[in-house]
Amino acid sequence: xxxxxxxxxxxxxxxxxxxxxxxxxxxxxxxxxxxxxxxxxxxxxxxxxxxxxxxxxxxxxxxxxxxxxxxxxxxxxxxxxxxxxxxxxxxxxxxxxxxxxxxxxxxxxxxxxxxxxxxxxxxxxxxxxxxxxxxxxxxxxxxxxxxxxxxxxxxxxxxxxxxxxxxxxxxxxxxxxxxxxxxxxxxxxxxxxxxxxxxxxxxxxxxxxxxxxxxxxxxxxxxxxxxxxxxxxxxxxxxxxxxxxxxxxxxxxxxxxxxxxxxxxxxxxxxxxxxxxxxxxxxxxxxxxxxxxxxxxxxxxxxxxxxxxxxxxxxxxxxxxxxxxxxxxxxxxxxxxxxxxxxxxxxxxxxxxxxxxxxxxxxxxxxxxxxxxxxxxxxxxxxxxxxxxxxxxxxxxxxxxxxxxxxxxxx
Numbered sequence: 001x002x003x004x005x006x007x008x009x010x011x012x013x014x015x016x017x018x019x020x021x022x023x024x025x026x027x028x029x030x031x032x033x034x035x036x037x038x039x040x041x042x043x044x045x046x047x048x049x050x051x052x053x054x055x056x057x058x059x060x061x062x063x064x065x066x067x068x069x070x071x072x073x074x075x076x077x078x079x080x081x082x083x084x085x086x087x088x089x090x091x092x093x094x095x096x097x098x099x100x101x102x103x104x105x106x107x108x109x110x111x112x113x114x115x116x117x118x119x120x121x122x123x124x125x126x127x128x129x130x131x132x133x134x135x136x137x138x139x140x141x142x143x144x145x146x147x148x149x150x151x152x153x154x155x156x157x158x159x160x161x162x163x164x165x166x167x168x169x170x171x172x173x174x175x176x177x178x179x180x181x182x183x184x185x186x187x188x189x190x191x192x193x194x195x196x197x198x199x200x201x202x203x204x205x206x207x208x209x210x211x212x213x214x215x216x217x218x219x220x221x222x223x224x225x226x227x228x229x230x231x232x233x234x235x236x237x238x239x240x241x242x243x244x245x246x247x248x249x250x251x252x253x254x255x256x257x258x259x260x261x262x263x264x265x266x267x268x269x270x271x272x273x274x275x276x277x278x279x280x281x282x283x284x285x286x287x288x289x290x291x292x293x294x295x296x297x298x299x300x301x302x303x304x305x306x307x308x309x310x311x312x313x314x315x316x317x318x319x320x321x322x323x324x325x326x327x328x329x330x331x332x333x334x335x336x337x338x339x340x341x342x343x344x345x346x347x348x349x350x351x352x353x354x355x356x357x358x359x360x361x362x363x364x365x366x367x368x369x370x371x372x373x374x375x376x377x378x379x380x381x382x383x384x385x386x387x388x389x390x391x392x393x394x395x396x397x398x399x400x401x402x403x404x405x406x407x408x409x410x411x
Contacts, residue, residue, distance in 0.1 A: 002026040004046035004061075007033060007053060009070050014050070033058070056081040099156035102202055103164065110140050141165040146198035148214065149205030150176045150185060157202050158182045169194055195219060225284075227277065228291075229255040229265055245280055247272045264293060278306050288317045289326035297324040304328050304338075312340035321345040368392075 003025055005014040011031035021027060028046070030036050033053070036043060040059030043049075049061060050068045053076035064083050069090045079088065107113070119125045145161045147154045147170040158168045162181025170176070171186040171194045178185055186194045191214070195201065201215065217224050226237035227245040231253055234244045246252060251269045265273070281287060281302065287310075291299050298320035307316070307329055318330040329338055330345040337343070350357035371388050374381035383389060384396070394402045 001047045002028065002045055003048035003050060004042055005029045006036060006049065006051035007031065007070075009052055010050045013070050052076055054078055054081060095152045095156040098153050099160050102157050103160045106140050106145075106161075106200055110143075140200070143167070143199040144169065144197050145200045145202060146170065146194050147182070147202045147204055148172075148188075148191065148194075149203065150182065151204060154202075154204035155180045155182075157204060166200075169197060191215075192219065195221075225280065227273075227280075229263070229269075229273070232256060245276065247276055264296070264299075270299075274301070274303075277301060278303075278309065281306050282309050282311070284310065284314065286315050286317070288319065290319045291326050292320050292323055298326050300324075300326065300328060302327040302329075307341050307343070308339050310339075310341050314341045316341065316343045318343065318345050319349055322347055 001024065003021075005011055005027065008031050011029050014027060014029045018027065025048075028042055030039075030042060036058060043059045043061040045063060046061050047063050048066045048068065049064055050070055052069055052071035054067070056078050058081065060083075062083050064086045067077065067082060067086055067088045069077065069088070071094075074088060074090050077088065082088070140161075142165060144167045145157075147157055147168065150158070150170045150172040154170060154172075158170065158181045161168050167183060168181050169184045169186070170182050171188050171191045173188045175187075176182075176185045195215070201220070203215065205214070224240075224242040225245050226233070226242050228234075228237070229246065229252060234246070234248075237244045247269065249269070249272075251266060255263050255265060287302070289301055291301055293299060302316065307327070310316075316327055316330070318325045318327045320326045321330045321332045325332070325345065327343055329336055330343050332345050333347045334345050335342060336345065346352060368388065371386050372380060372382055382393075384393070392402075394400060394405055400406045
């Protein structure tokens, strides 16, 4: 078996651990990736790759079974350029750095370091800090930290959290004994019992079918509501366990186009809906707006007065800011704070969460293609009576069949 250490960081790693590697493992070290381009055979017979980057233009490595990242993250590793079914490991050796980063985030969050720093930089003021306003603004001492996934990273987080005086509990799929600062370990089936006791929750699980979507807003005790002028949205919102909020009058029942988009509502309806939303916003901690009308500016849903009525510390995320914004006070590409309410106007939000956006888009495409195929025969088998096919098929056998595009019949 051969291990290829690629890049200067990997080379340093290899030199540091060579004495501990098994004698049977052949080791090749290429500190400069350009060496690989001149010696493709180095990749061709490698079983293990240790690196922090891999590109599509690199020589093929068909025998790879394991890729070990020597950095915290795999952003520079082109997963599509790796052979199928290769295992990519990103945690081994990084437990300490990951655990310390998690504790640092907890400290920054609880002590309001960013607000204190920002106010000091812009106004030379210590007003947000306890120096001016009394007792410290929250500490993690005495807090309960829940760890989901008690592996290498989980145990390192537990040790550090316990050192800060936190009570540490955990949930794990397989049985684990308490220890290393962990007071109690719940089975994953009792995750809800653990979450009910937590001030902080740290996810240390690998991403897989059993853990994807493991914790959602409802599980954390959030009361989730949604609003839209389209009647179809009501069923969608309620199917996810949220409560639907809307003025459900006769106009509401006709508020959707044949293509599934929202129609522009009358002034009277907008006024009624605005009054309902205004009253509802007073009770919300987080508001996310996404309302868009094709070919028109984004509808204005949240006024300045509504923002001022919200509780201090609330957050508004305006995902329609590139088309004018749903919130009157949102600014494209900026974060605005009004009356201690934070309004996020980030541009290109999908680009900020590129991996998640791409994964979601890929899943949507896969789900769409599934209805076109016969899984057993592995052949194309279009069910023309399927609702999805009816809504998306434009032509069949040379004729336009979609009602929105079909030519009008002669009178």
